[in-house]
Amino acid sequence: MVKTLVFGQIREDIIEENTLGVLNKLTEISGISEIIVALFGHQIKDEWITELGKHGASRVVSVKAPELEVYLSRPYVKAMLEVIEKTEPKLVIAAGTVYGEDLIPRLAVHHGVSCAQRINDISIVGDDLHFHTPVRDDQAMKVTRIEGAIKFATSRAGAFFVNENPDGGSPNVESFDVTFSEEDMLVKHIEIKKAERTVNLKDAKIIVAGGRGVGGKEQFQIIRELADILGGEIEATRACTDVHWIEETYEIGQTGQSVSPDLYIAAGISGAPQHVSGIKAKTLIAINTDEGAAIFNFADYGIIGDLHVILPILKQKLQG
Amino acid sequence: MKIIVFIEQIVSTQVKLQGVDYFDSTRVSEDDLVINPSSKNALEGALKLKDQLGAEVTAVCVRGLKPNKALREAIAMGCTDAIEIADETIYTDDPLLLAKVYVEALGKIGEFDLVFLGVEEQSTGSYAIGAMLSEKLGLPSVLYAEEIEVIDSGYKVGHVLEGGRKIVAMPNKGVISCSDSQYFTPRYTSMRGILTAKRAEIPKWTAADLGLSSSVVGKEAASLIEVSFSNIVIEKESYIIKEGEPEEKVENLLAKLKEDEVKLGA
Ligand SMILES: Cc1cc2nc3c(=O)[nH]c(=O)nc-3n(C[C@H](O)[C@H](O)[C@H](O)COP(=O)(O)OP(=O)(O)OC[C@H]3O[C@@H](n4cnc5c(N)ncnc54)[C@H](O)[C@@H]3O)c2cc1C
Numbered sequence: 210m211v212k213t214l215v216f217g218q219i220r221e222d223i224i225e226e227n228t229l230g231v232l233n234k235l236t237e238i239s240g241i242s243e244i245i246v247a248l249f250g251h252q253i254k255d256e257w258i259t260e261l262g263k264h265g266a267s268r269v270v271s272v273k274a275p276e277l278e279v280y281l282s283r284p285y286v287k288a289m290l291e292v293i294e295k296t297e298p299k300l301v302i303a304a305g306t307v308y309g310e311d312l313i314p315r316l317a318v319h320h321g322v323s324c325a326q327r328i329n330d331i332s333i334v335g336d337d338l339h340f341h342t343p344v345r346d347d348q349a350m351k352v353t354r355i356e357g358a359i360k361f362a363t364s365r366a367g368a369f370f371v372n373e374n375p376d377g378g379s380p381n382v383e384s385f386d387v388t389f390s391e392e393d394m395l396v397k398h399i400e401i402k403k404a405e406r407t408v409n410l411k412d413a414k415i416i417v418a419g420g421r422g423v424g425g426k427e428q429f430q431i432i433r434e435l436a437d438i439l440g441g442e443i444e445a446t447r448a449c450t451d452v453h454w455i456e457e458t459y460e461i462g463q464t465g466q467s468v469s470p471d472l473y474i475a476a477g478i479s480g481a482p483q484h485v486s487g488i489k490a491k492t493l494i495a496i497n498t499d500e501g502a503a504i505f506n507f508a509d510y511g512i513i514g515d516l517h518v519i520l521p522i523l524k525q526k527l528q529g
Numbered sequence: 530m531k532i533i534v535f536i537e538q539i540v541s542t543q544v545k546l547q548g549v550d551y552f553d554s555t556r557v558s559e560d561d562l563v564i565n566p567s568s569k570n571a572l573e574g575a576l577k578l579k580d581q582l583g584a585e586v587t588a589v590c591v592r593g594l595k596p597n598k599a600l601r602e603a604i605a606m607g608c609t610d611a612i613e614i615a616d617e618t619i620y621t622d623d624p625l626l627l628a629k630v631y632v633e634a635l636g637k638i639g640e641f642d643l644v645f646l647g648v649e650e651q652s653t654g655s656y657a658i659g660a661m662l663s664e665k666l667g668l669p670s671v672l673y674a675e676e677i678e679v680i681d682s683g684y685k686v687g688h689v690l691e692g693g694r695k696i697v698a699m700p701n702k703g704v705i706s707c708s709d710s711q712y713f714t715p716r717y718t719s720m721r722g723i724l725t726a727k728r729a730e731i732p733k734w735t736a737a738d739l740g741l742s743s744s745v746v747g748k749e750a751a752s753l754i755e756v757s758f759s760n761i762v763i764e765k766e767s768y769i770i771k772e773g774e775p776e777e778k779v780e781n782l783l784a785k786l787k788e789d790e791v792k793l794g795a
Contacts, residue, residue, distance in 0.1 A: 220691060220692065221692065225691075281697070282660070282663075282669075282670065283669070286664070306691055307672075307673055307688070307689055307690050307691060310656050310657075310660070310672075311660055311672050312660075313657075313660075314624070314657035314658075314660035314661045314664070315660050315661070315663075315664040317625070317657075317661070318625065318628070318660075318661050318664040318665055319664070321752075322625065322752040322753075323623050323624055323625040323626075323657070323751070323752045323753035324624075324657060324753070325753065326654075326655060326656060326657060327654070327656075339756055342654070343761070344654045345654070347761060348760060348761055349758060349759060349760050349761055350757075350758070350759050350760075350761055351654075351755060351757075351758050352755070352756040352757045352758070353753055353754060353755055353756060354754050354756050355752055355753060355754070356751070356752040356753075356754055357752050395669040395699070395700055395703075396669045396670070396671065396697050396698070396699045396700075396703075397697060397698045397699075398695075398697055399685065399696040399697055399698055400695075400696050401690065401693055401694070401695050401696070402687075402693050402694045402695075402696065403692055403693040404692055404693040404694075406692075415794065438794070439793060439794040440794055441794075447689075447710075448709070448710075448711075451675065451710050451711050452711045457693070463691065464689055464690060464691045464692065464693075465692075471792075472791070472792075472793065492791050494782070499543075500769075500771065501542050501543045501544075503542075505767065505769055506767075508767050508769070509767055509768065509791075510767065510768045510769070510770075510782060510785065510786065510791075511767060511768070511769040511770065512769075512770045512778045512779070512782055513769065513770065513771045514775055514778055515775075518775045519775055519778065519779060522775055522776055522779045523779050523782075523783075526779055526780070526783060527793065527794070
């Protein structure tokens with residue numbers, strides 16, 4: 210039986226969604242005996258614990274300290290290593306967020322092993338664990354195992370569904386202290402610049418999205434015009450919001466919004482995993498000059514060509 | 530000031546190789562070997578600081594089939610020098626082993642201030658190397674950086690974060706992994722750089738030069754073990770239009786969408 214420890218991530222004062230997904234997934238795997246969640250922070254809120262219980266956590270171990278208010282590698286590694294020592298898990302897993310991907314490899318190093326990353330499934334084979342990671346733009350599946358007493362893994366963002374279990378119990382809670390030295394705090398938090406989310410794209414049915422291939426702020430006009438004609442919304446990749454071609458609210462993907470439209474037109478977008486992980490579209494149409502762009506592996510339809518030539522023609526034909 | 534950049538050489542994604550032997554050296558020509566775009570972002574990060582602070586920048590390549598070409602390109606971009614660590618003994622598919630090689634390489638190099646890496650090792654799809662290396666070195670680090678500003682105490686670094694960007698301060702010595710933000714957009718090679726690169730002597734180190742044997746960094750030492758690798762059978766057929774004048778392409782697409790009863794528009 211596999212005792213599992215999950216890194217309990219908090220985002221904007223609630224339990225981060227992918228973390229709940231990981232918990233749900235773990236409850237579905239027979240052979241996972243106990244699901245423990247480690248929670249860190251300046252404060253630990255009761256509602257977080259209730260939420261974790263609803264998603265399958267049977268035990269919560271928390272460490273409260275001002276140094277843990279915001280994620281920083283050193284103090285979090287230190288706290289998590291102590292939780293591992295206290296709870297003796299066989300599997301340590303985190304949702305594959307920026308923080309999860311930062312933490313897990315470090316913990317693994319301290320235990321002298323490597324880690325599996327961005328998994329979308331775990332299988333138990335004998336008394337070993339097999340980790341399934343889609344690779345090469347989802348064209349292939351790599352299955353790995355880890356030679357070591359404790360296995361470390363991160364999940365792929367958006368890989369697991371979040372289901373509340375109404376029968377979820379209330380987990381046992383224990384907490385302990387960890388002390389930190391100046392050495393642990395060499396990297397200092399300054400601020401989080403939160404992207405303003407002024408538009409909610411969750412329910413958008415039709416989306417026209419532009420990427421770096423659009424080429425500039427003014428050039429985004431064609432994306433807007435096409436979206437208007439189709440009665441849809443505009444969206445973009447981080448590459449575009451990074452340079453303020455378009456407001457941050459329109460970023461789609463791991464660090465932006467998630468969408469599930471009927472139609473997604475991707476123009477000048479390469480198809481980075483962090484971007485496509487935010488899209489669950491019924492139909493995806495890609496327009497890209499590069500035949501080898503990963504986006505074509507996710508596309509149902511595509512045109513190899515310059516978006517500034519193709520989209521105006523498309524617009525004209527649609528206007529009839 | 531000295532900056533070390535660890536780069537990876539890959540088979541260009543433009544090369545369409547079918548099947549599992551994508552990285553099989555016998556099937557690619559030297560022209561198809563390129564620097565991982567993610568490593569290029571790291572080179573740019575280091576070179577920006579070189580421009581600003583006058584640093585020496587050394588590019589080091591452990592991964593790749595003929596890393597010499599990648600290293601010459603790194604010099605042509607502006608690196609001061611380069612080191613090739615090409616040794617078949619090293620099993621580069623396990624990021625922990627790669628981190629061990631990097632640590633020993635840094636030991637042999639001697640003094641350094643910053644280490645730069647790309648966020649992703651493209652040949653394995655691993656994002657672990659930055660975290661593993663800084664942890665093994667016991668140095669502070671910032672991963673997924675998007676911008677760097679020099680401040681009195683070291684660097685102010687902005688990094689990718691879900692829902693925005695996080696800004697932290699780090700001391701002068703540490704590890705930074707670079708994302709492909711605007712700030713890290715790689716520069717082109719210069720004419721002068723290309724000439725310097727041609728003449729440059731690039732030392733070759735082996736695992737043994739670093740005091741490493743296959744029992745430490747070879748496949749037998751790996752803790753991440755591949756059980757299987759299989760192509761995913763994709764059920765849906767994509768309809769990708771390559772041929773024709775732009776107008777014909779659009780007409781072709783619209784006709785196919787109509788045939789498939791895909792509605793464009795609300
Ligand atoms: C931890 C982390 C989280 C991230 N989260 C996100 C996220 O949530 N969302 C996100 O989007 N990104 C995210 N990123 C960034 C992501 O990795 C990619 O860098 C980004 O998605 C690339 O955007 P792009 O496709 O627009 O640009 P590029 O990758 O530069 O692609 C541009 C494409 O445009 C094509 N092109 C160029 N000119 C034309 C033309 N005239 N016509 C047609 N095509 C053209 C090119 O062939 C190319 O394929 C994240 C990165 C990290 C490290």
